Amino acid sequence: MQGSVNWKPYLFGALSGLLLTLSVAVEGQFFGTSTTFPRFTTLVLDTVGIDLGFLEFYQVRDGNLTGAAFPNWQLLFVLGIALGALIASKLSGTFKREELPPMWVERFGPSVKVRAAYSVLAGVFAMVGVRMAGGCTSGHGVSGLSSLGLGSLFVLAVFFGTGIITARLVYGRR
Amino acid sequence: MSLVAGLVTGVVFGAFLQQGEVLRFERQVGAMRLLDMTIIKFMLSTIIVGMIGVHLLLDAGIAEFSPRDFNLGAQLIGGVFFGAAWALLGYCPGTALGAVAEGRKHAWWPILGMLIGGLVFALSYGFIQDYIMPIGSFGAVSIQEALGVSHWVVIAVFVVVSLGLFRFFERKGL
Numbered sequence: 001m002q003g004s005v006n007w008k009p010y011l012f013g014a015l016s017g018l019l020l021t022l023s024v025a026v027e028g029q030f031f032g033t034s035t036t037f038p039r040f041t042t043l044v045l046d047t048v049g050i051d052l053g054f055l056e057f058y059q060v061r062d063g064n065l066t067g068a069a070f071p072n073w074q075l076l077f078v079l080g081i082a083l084g085a086l087i088a089s090k091l092s093g094t095f096k097r098e099e100l101p102p103m104w105v106e107r108f109g110p111s112v113k114v115r116a117a118y119s120v121l122a123g124v125f126a127m128v129g130v131r132m133a134g135g136c137t138s139g140h141g142v143s144g145l146s147s148l149g150l151g152s153l154f155v156l157a158v159f160f161g162t163g164i165i166t167a168r169l170v171y172g173r174r
Numbered sequence: 175m176s177l178v179a180g181l182v183t184g185v186v187f188g189a190f191l192q193q194g195e196v197l198r199f200e201r202q203v204g205a206m207r208l209l210d211m212t213i214i215k216f217m218l219s220t221i222i223v224g225m226i227g228v229h230l231l232l233d234a235g236i237a238e239f240s241p242r243d244f245n246l247g248a249q250l251i252g253g254v255f256f257g258a259a260w261a262l263l264g265y266c267p268g269t270a271l272g273a274v275a276e277g278r279k280h281a282w283w284p285i286l287g288m289l290i291g292g293l294v295f296a297l298s299y300g301f302i303q304d305y306i307m308p309i310g311s312f313g314a315v316s317i318q319e320a321l322g323v324s325h326w327v328v329i330a331v332f333v334v335v336s337l338g339l340f341r342f343f344e345r346k347g348l
Binding site for chain 1: 184185186199206207242246254257266274276277283287291300316319329
């Protein structure tokens with residue numbers, strides 16, 4: 001053991017497991033966030049008058065994959081995550097304005113444009129990837145593994161395996 | 175009612191994520207660089223409690239659920255997309271929102287990318303359904319079905335392996 005153990009990830013992780021159990025018991029809702037992103041995007045496009053209704057995506061389950069599903073449990077859940085993080089960080093004094101992550105700056109330099117370009121491009125791949133995979137770290141990770149899905153176990157292994165290889169390629173050996 | 179439940183669940187989960195310190199770029203990339211296992215501790219703690227909880231509900235007849243689908247092709251390709259992008263982003267969809275809320279302004283860029291990714295997914299949905307989803311599609315298969323054992327056997331093994339990992343992480347100071 002090196003110094004004292006930081007119990008926070010264990011404690012708040014376990015409490016999140018209780019929260020998931022309660023949510024399933026009361027509302028029948030498992031956690032998930034990623035479906036809300038394409039729904040939000042299609043809502044924005046509809047609002048500004050761009051009609052993509054001819055796409056197969058818009059026909060699935062009466063438009064359930066698009067903004068037509070709003071407002072729903074998951075949208076409020078996703079917005080709630082931000083609200084909860086804001087409240088908790090303010091109350092605990094851990095709210096911190098940060099222009100760029102120090103670890104990123106160490107590797108890629110202090111340019112916000114470089115970070116923005118990588119982030120937007122990687123963000124596109126991340127969202128297409130999780131929607132193809134059928135869930136993200138909350139959907140497949142927390143909910144999928146809690147319900148003992150073989151696919152979720154496989155997806156998580158691929159997420160972390162690829163992440164570890166990519167991090168090694170990008171950041172090199174420690 | 176469902177909307178209120180979603181908001182409340184999200185706020186509490188967001189606070190837990192923030193207090194568990196897993197909303198940070200350094201924690202997520204740190205896990206993929208095998209330097210800092212905070213997010214793994216959090217996730218596994220959530221999953222251990224969550225899987226015991228929801229299966230108690232299942233056995234008691236309070237909740238019914240089936241695991242997420244196992245689609246080998248789509249989950250392999252999507253998983254590689256997400257895993258590689260995650261190592262650059264330092265955030266998954268849910269934690270990006272939470273990170274913005276605790277002051278990390280740079281997390282807006284990954285969110286923008288993921289929203290654009292939502293559009294790219296909508297545009298490519300038909301192609302993915304026709305050509306990628308059929309590759310190795312096994313449906314909602316659970317780990318216990320694949321192994322032919324009780325779900326409690328799988329849960330017991332998962333808990334023992336996780337506790338072993340926790341012990342290893344703490345010994346190595348990860």
